[in-house]
Amino acid sequence: MPTCSGRCGARAPTSGSRCFETDTGPEVVARAFPPEHLKRLQALKREWDPDLLFRDDFPIDPDAD
Numbered sequence: 853m854p855t856c857s858g859r860c861g862a863r864a865p866t867s868g869s870r871c872f873e874t875d876t877g878p879e880v881v882a883r884a885f886p887p888e889h890l891k892r893l894q895a896l897k898r899e900w901d902p903d904l905l906f907r908d909d910f911p912i913d914p915d916a917d
Contacts, residue, residue, distance in 0.1 A: 881913075
């Protein structure tokens, strides 16, 4: 199983803990989704969530390029 010891430190591979992304900036969203998927998600967001009700975790800006 891959680990994220670079971000979580040396304890991650042996402690049984998991490393979760806690940053929510646009660069994190860009790393999380391939460009074509992000464009589709932005289009869906414009249509289904124009008021940005669902904005926690990975907030997708419907108007970002």
